[in-house]
Amino acid sequence: MSDYKGIAVYCEAKGDKLLPIAAEGLGIGRKLADNLGQELAAVLVGSNIGGLAQQAIAGGANKVYVVDDPLLKDYQTDAYVSVMEKVVKQVKPQVIIMGQTDAGRDLAPRLAFRLGTAVTMDCVDLAIDPDSKRLLQTKPVYGGNAQAVITTETDPQIVTIRTKAMAALEPDASRKGEIINIAAGLEASSIRTKILDRVIEEVAGMKIEDAQVVVAGGRGIGSAEGFKQLEELAKVLKGAVGASRPPCDNGWVPDTVQIGLTGKIIAPELYIAVAVSGSSQHMSGCSGSKTIIAINKDREANIFRQARFGVVGDWKKVLPAFTAKLRELLAS
Amino acid sequence: MNIVVCVKQVIDPEAPPASFKIDAAANKAEMHGAPPVIDPYGEYAVEASLKIKEAKGGKITVMSLGVNLLREVVKKPLAMGADELILLEDEAYNGGDGWSTASALAMAIKKKGNYDLILCGREASDTNAGQTGAAIAEVLGLPCVTLVRKIDVSDGKLRVERVNSAGYDVIEVPLPAVLTVSNEIGQPRYPTIKGIMAAKKIEPIVWKPADIGIEASRLGAAGRRTRMRRLFQPVHEGKCELAAGDSPEEMAVNLAKKLREARIL
Ligand SMILES: Cc1cc2nc3c(=O)[nH]c(=O)nc-3n(C[C@H](O)[C@H](O)[C@H](O)COP(=O)(O)OP(=O)(O)OC[C@H]3O[C@@H](n4cnc5c(N)ncnc54)[C@H](O)[C@@H]3O)c2cc1C
C-alpha cells in the first residue's frame, strides 16, 4: 500500500535516563514490530543525548536514530516538529509511538498535520488488526466514560500512549543495535517561540507519581486547612497528597498534584479518595490503583462504584478517627 | 486584538457517569436526561479571550462546527461577552474526524481573515484529543502554544505561561498565533442578564462548505483520516464493601481494621 514500514518510538529522556514512558513505548513497539515481522526504531532528539542510545537498544530497539543539536536543548514546537518531519521522511516508519507527556501532547498533533496524517492521542492499548495489519488504537473518550477503537487510514499512523498503560521490557544490555545520526539542519530563526523562564511549582517531598499510597481530596474538603488533615493521614501511611481538579483550581493545593485526565495519571498500591465524587475524568488518573478506598457523605457518589472499601459519612468526622486508628494499628 | 475562539457543542461531561449511554450501532454516546453544553475547555478559551478584550480591547468571534447546534447552547459565549458567532453547520460537515474538523475550522478562519489570535480549548470533553489547536496552526502556518494558563499581550507579542507537569514555562510568541487554553486560566464567568439580552439580538452567521471554499475531499466523512471501529463502555466489576458502624467514628475504626485484615496495610 505505502512504502512506510517498521515501528518508531519517539523516546524522551530526563538527564541521562530515558523516561519510563519511553521504555513503555519501546515495550509495546517491540511487540507490534514482532507481530508484523518488522524492525523497531527508537528516535532520540535533544542536546548531548548520544549516551542514551544504548538504553534504547537495551529496551528493545533494533535501530536508534539520534538527532543531537544544541538548538534542541529544550523542547520547542517549531524545532522539534521540523526535526521529526525530517526523521520521518528518511526513516518512513509505518507507526510512530510517542508518550502522552508535556512534549508529546504538543508535538504529536502538529507533526501529524505537517505530514498529512492523523494522530490518536492518549492510547491505552495498541494491537495489530490481523486482517488489515493496521494499528488498532484504543483510547478513552468522553472523559473516560467510554473507549474507542480507532484505525488511521494514512501512514505513518501516529499515536501517543498513556503513562503506565503498557509494559516496558526488562532492559537487556546484551542486545545489539545500530546507531544512526541524523543532522538537525535547524536554523535558529525558524523557531518562533522563545522560552523566557521555567518555573518549578512541584512540592518538595514525595511525588504523587512515585508514592505507593496517595491520599486525595476533592471539592468537599473545602479549604487549604482541610488538606492539612489529609497530609496527616498521608504521613502515617508514608504516602503523598493529591487532589481532584477543584482543590487545585481553588488554590488549596498546587496544580501539580491534580490527578486525572488533564492532571497526573498514577497507579499506587492504595488510593484513598476523600470527598471526591469520582467523575470519569478524575478516575482516568487513578483507576489503575491496586486498591481504592472512598470516604464520601453521598452513598450514590460514583466513587463507590470503583472503590473496594468505603465509608459513607462526613470526612470531618471519619478522617480523624481513621487516621488515629491506623496510627495505632501500624505502631503495633 | 481580533480574536477567534473555537467552541464545540458536546454532551454534558459533568453529568453523573451513570447517565452515560452508548448507541453501539451508531458509535455515538449520550448523557441521558442532560442537555448538551459547550465544551468546558472551549469555555475556558472564551474566558481567556474576554480577559484579553478587557485589557486591550478588540473583537471576539466565536466559531463552532457541528450539526443540530442548539442556539441557546452555542450562544453562551455571546452572553458571556463575545461579539460574533459563526456556525459551520451543515450535514456535509458531519461524519468527520479531528482531521476534517480542523481543516474546516482553519478554512473558515482563513475566510474570515483579519485575526491576531486564535484560541481553542486544550481538549474537548468528548474526543479528549487535544489536537485541533495545533492542527489549525499547522494549516494556517502559525506558531502555537498549547496548555496555556496565562496570556499577556504587548507590542504585537504574547507572553504566555504553559502548564507542565512540574510547574510552568513562560514563553514568548509573535502574533498572529494559536493558543490552547487550560483550566488554570480561571473559572469562566457567568453570563449576565445584560449579556443574555445582547446575545438574543445577535444572529449567528452560518457558513456552508461552499462559503469557506473547502474541497470536497477534505470535508466531513470524505476528509477523514481515521475510522472509529468500535465505541464501548469499560466495565468496572467488583463491589464496594462499606464499613459498618453506628457513628462515623466507629465506621472509620472498622475501615481501618478491615484494611489491616485484608493486608492492604
Ligand atoms: C475535559 C475535562 C477534563 C477534566 N480533567 C480532570 C482531571 O484531570 N482531574 C479531575 O479531578 N477533574 C477533571 N475534570 C473535572 C471533572 O469533570 C469534575 O468536575 C471533578 O473531578 C470533580 O471534582 P470533585 O469530585 O472534587 O468535586 P465534586 O464532583 O463536586 O464532588 C465533591 C464530593 O465531595 C463530597 N462531599 C462534600 N462534602 C463532604 C463531606 N463533608 N464529607 C464527605 N464527603 C463530602 C460530595 O458528596 C461529592 O461527592 C475534567 C473535566 C473535563 C470536562
Ligand SMILES: Nc1ncnc2c1ncn2[C@@H]1O[C@H](COP(=O)(O)O)[C@@H](O)[C@H]1O
Ligand atoms: N467542532 C468544533 N467546533 C469548534 N471548535 C472545536 C470543534 N472541535 C474542537 N474544537 C476546539 O478544539 C478544542 C480541542 O478539541 P479536540 O482537539 O477535539 O480535543 C476544543 O476545546 C475546541 O476549542
